[in-house]
Amino acid sequence: MTLTRLRRVPTVPTSVLNARAGLYLGPQEFFCPCPRGLEALLAEELSGLGAASVEPVPGGVHFVADWRGCYRVNLWSRLATRVLWRVAHCPYRNEDDIYAMARNLPWHEWFSVEQTIRVYVTAIRSPLKSLEFLALRTKDAVCDGFRAALGKRPSVDTANPDMRIHLFVDDRSAMLYLDTSGEPLYKRGLKRARVEAPLKENLAAGILMLAGWKPEEPLFDPMCGSGTFLLEAAQIALDIAPGLGRNFGFERFRRFDQPLWRLMVSDARAVKRESVFQISGADLDPVEADRGRRNLQYASLDGRIRVVQADILNVNAPAESGVMVTNPPYGVRLGEQKSLDLLYPKLGDALKQRFAGWRCYFFSGDENLPKLIGLKATKRTPLYNGALECRLYEYRVVAGKLAKRRAAEADAPPK
Numbered sequence: 293m294t295l296t297r298l299r300r301v302p303t304v305p306t307s308v309l310n311a312r313a314g315l316y317l318g319p320q321e322f323f324c325p326c327p328r329g330l331e332a333l334l335a336e337e338l339s340g341l342g343a344a345s346v347e348p349v350p351g352g353v354h355f356v357a358d359w360r361g362c363y364r365v366n367l368w369s370r371l372a373t374r375v376l377w378r379v380a381h382c383p384y385r386n387e388d389d390i391y392a393m394a395r396n397l398p399w400h401e402w403f404s405v406e407q408t409i410r411v412y413v414t415a416i417r418s419p420l421k422s423l424e425f426l427a428l429r430t431k432d433a434v435c436d437g438f439r440a441a442l443g444k445r446p447s448v449d450t451a452n453p454d455m456r457i458h459l460f461v462d463d464r465s466a467m468l469y470l471d472t473s474g475e476p477l478y479k480r481g482l483k484r485a486r487v488e489a490p491l492k493e494n495l496a497a498g499i500l501m502l503a504g505w506k507p508e509e510p511l512f513d514p515m516c517g518s519g520t521f522l523l524e525a526a527q528i529a530l531d532i533a534p535g536l537g538r539n540f541g542f543e544r545f546r547r548f549d550q551p552l553w554r555l556m557v558s559d560a561r562a563v564k565r566e567s568v569f570q571i572s573g574a575d576l577d578p579v580e581a582d583r584g585r586r587n588l589q590y591a592s593l594d595g596r597i598r599v600v601q602a603d604i605l606n607v608n609a610p611a612e613s614g615v616m617v618t619n620p621p622y623g624v625r626l627g628e629q630k631s632l633d634l635l636y637p638k639l640g641d642a643l644k645q646r647f648a649g650w651r652c653y654f655f656s657g658d659e660n661l662p663k664l665i666g667l668k669a670t671k672r673t674p675l676y677n678g679a680l681e682c683r684l685y686e687y688r689v690v691a692g693k694l695a696k697r698r699a700a701e702a703d704a705p706p707k
């Protein structure tokens with residue numbers, strides 16, 4: 293790198309000027325990434341949490357809020373993956389423009405030099421060749437800024453950084469964010485027993501919302517594994533803030549308003565409501581069923597949610613009508629394609645026999661499911677599980693011929 297490049301005077305973006313002018317306590321710009329397909333629901337959720345200028349874009353939602361609003365979204369959002377504070381944005385042509393943008397920010401006013409950092413880069417249609425180099429230049433800019441202000445620089449920790457800095461670049465503009473969440477928000481701090489292919493909690497909450505499930509309706513997950521749907525549903529029913537069991541990145545910010553945060557947490561604890569709900573689960577694998585039970589126990593919900601060991605093909609419906617939400621094993625990830633191709637054709641019949649009157653939702657990336665199940669999906673909602681394109685299939689189950697005959701036989705007086 294040449295010195296001339298380093299000395300180039302950058303243009304300072306407006307949001308940088310805002311942060312410098314001490315407007316830290318006024319309205320700030322934020323971005324919440326979320327699983328793709330949940331943007332509209334997240335926008336609704338954020339508006340409900342008091343966010344302003346809410347604008348959904350593919351992969352997340354922009355909004356404006358003050359710090360209280362930022363804390364509130366971290367504590368209460370069931371759908372956001374993170375809450376990122378936008379500290380700068382600028383048009384760019386090369387890495388030097390991005391270096392200049394990052395170099396000009398008062399990082400030392402936001403966090404201590406003793407805290408470790410990591411820079412994450414996400415690029416869409418960027419002409420720049422190496423994202424690693426971009427991350428390196430941004431990290432250098434942060435460290436150079438600290439060195440100029442304090443004479444020392446923060447260390448990098450790629451595994452467990454105190455401060456996460458996110459750079460988003462598209463074809464012409466770059467946006468720099470400081471992560472106010474820390475660990476992603478789908479880590480609710482509720483699960484002890486983990487699985488190989490877990491469903492992220494915010495995706496599970498979004499699926500429950502897309503299914504239109506209401507706490508008054510019975511909910512059943514017949515392939516519950518570690519119990520993600522069950523735990524999310526119970527938290528919704530009890531109005532438990534999803535962030536009550538964890539810590540957040542903003543707690544390490546220099547201007548962290550601890551008294552305000554304590555008040556918000558104690559308010560959230562106070563609103564937990566007592567409600568009656570009927571949520572239950574099952575899993576064929578006794579180890580998985582046990583895992584689900586242990587997670588419910590850890591969340592003090594074991595007395596209220598029952599998990600049985602059973603096959604979806606012959607488990608009985610826990611109520612006359614209700615909502616079934618589940619994500620079957622996915623062949624690509626768990627290497628079980630063959631057994632699934634045998635399972636699906638029997639599933640349609642099993643549902644017709646035992647779950648007539650239920651709305652059933654299957655979340656899967658397996659294209660064979662809708663082909664083989666033998667039921668007509670009433671809705672298919674595209675949703676992404678990370679990079680994996682999936683669908684949420686809705687089946688409104690009515691009793692089939694076989695099921696009706698059996699029901700009639702069962703009702704008939706003994707001869």
Ligand SMILES: C[S@@+](CC[C@H](N)C(=O)[O-])C[C@H]1O[C@@H](n2cnc3c(N)ncnc32)[C@H](O)[C@@H]1O
Nearest residue numbers: 515516517518519520575576577580603604621
């Ligand atoms: C993708 S995992 C579900 C993960 C779950 N949503 C979670 O949060 O951990 C699929 C689950 O289906 C279970 N399973 C597979 N075949 C089944 C069957 N015939 N009946 C019931 N459960 C089954 C597996 O044991 C596994 O736990």
